[in-house]
Amino acid sequence: MAAELVLPISEISSYHTKWTIKARVTAKSNVRSFSKGSNAGKVFSCDLLDKEGGEIRASFFNAAADKYETTLQIGKCYVFSRGSVKIANRQYNPCNHRYEITFDKDSIVAESSDDGEIKAFQFNFVDLRNLQSKTLPAKVDLCGVVSSFKPVLSFTSKDGKELVKREITITDDTATSMEVTLWGDRAKIEDAKFEGKPLLAIKGVLVKEWNGGRGGSIVQDGALIFSPDGPEAKRVQKWWSEGGSTQSISALTVSGGGGGAKRDCKEATLADMRAVVESVPEKMEHYNIVSRLSQCQTRKQGEVQPLTYMACTNPREGTTLSCNRRVDESGFCGGCGRNGNPAARLNVRCRFVDFADSAWLTTFHEAAEAVVGMSAEKVRALEAEAAPGAGDDRKIEESLKSRYYMSQPFQLTVRAKSDSYNGEVRTNISCVDCRPVQRREHGRKLLGEIHTMLGAVAA
DSSP: OOOOEEOOGGGOOTTOOSEEEEEEEEEEOOOEEEEETTEEEEEEEEEEEOTTOOEEEEEEETHHHHHHTTTOOTTOEEEEESOEEEEOOTTTOOSSOSEEEEEOTTOEEEEOOOOTTSOSOOOOBOOHHHHTTSOSSEEEEEEEEEEEEOOOEEEEOTTSOEEEEEEEEEEETTTEEEEEEEEHHHHTSOGGGTTTOOEEEEEEEEEEEETTEEEEEEEEEEEEEESOOSHHHHHHHHHHHTTGGGSOOEESSOOTTTOTTOTTOEEOOHHHHHHHHHHOOSSOEEEEEEEEEEEEOOEETTEEOOOEEEEOOSBOTTSSSBOOOBBOTTSEETTTTEEOOOEEEEEEEEEEEOSSOEEEEEEEHHHHHHHHTSOHHHHHHHHHHOOTTTTGGGHHHHHHHTTTTOSSOEEEEEEEEEEEETTEEEEEEEEEEEEEOOHHHHHHHHHHHHHHHHHHHHO
8 A cells, every 4th residue: 555645735636545644623613413315424524724824624523523532632733644636615714725534434534733833823814894795694804993883782682592792993005994793702802902903813703784884793713813913914003103093995895774785875965865854754765875074063153062972782682782871880781780891982963065955964883983083082091181271172172173074974864753742743863874985885875866868868
């Protein structure tokens, strides 16, 4: 019998039937059961990385799953042999290798001494701008700055499980951001790790369409690496420190209840919105409006107008949505009757303008953060520093002036609904989402409108 070949993972193919590889386990799934016709079985998978940087997915079926499920540990090195090689199934396999390995009852796996030449992880980074065109769902690796993060949220799922999550926003050097949800122990990482806009590499982000946008969630066998090294990390860090932190960012994730790209959103101008106010719609409606910020109301009748309030972050009963009611000075929430784990929220009255008209809109938390270009915590800190009568009460106004008539227009999602006030029915208009305009998409839409008008004239 010919001697088995010791191959780099990069050279594994269906043409080699006898081989041995030495690799580190960088990711490992749970065992799952399956049935195919009359056959049933079990399987788990691992991602294997060798010192040359080759990475491949390996699956362990039935007897091999029973034998090696507890043996294989993430981070340890092993010697593998007697596996079969087949073309990788791209639907389930995120590794770049053309092939994948299957191990069965005749396969051999033996623990090896640690090899310092084998890295702990192999990242295949995708930038967020290119992620816009990927077919979803997609599993990707991301590298970016944690531009914002939310408090830890504990809640009960529909099936009665106690879950913990935290949402962070990753921004990379394509001036694009996306929210990524962390679960379990990763969500419980102390706030201090996310403060100060740290650089973060995330392996294994499952991206799906949500609320008309795109959002990610780290998978169980994924990984978080703070302050990563490598050319991608250095490039992103350089971009952020040399002006990226002040650029207008395009958000892939649609926040808020309205949803910036809902299919039932109507295209409108601010003049159209004025007509809606007078009509009092029978049911809630959403509109997409392209406009610019003209002014934020920071004073009312000469007095400083607070832009933030402290809100309850406890989940509403039976949901994962935050209560968001105001809490008193002690942090008690009258809505849920317990300590509200308070966090700062923005509620800003903004004047927007477009080619047709202007309008004042109440703009809520996520949309308001995008409009003013600051987090609620930052605005609240500026409010705390303000000393009325000493000149510092103008600090917030000065910080906001750079946002007025900025070169980057916004796409607003505006919600119109009927409300009753002192027995009088009237229309309540508010901004529930705000994103920088995607110039390419907006340009195509405008060009389409021009073609439509030219066609009407020609007819």
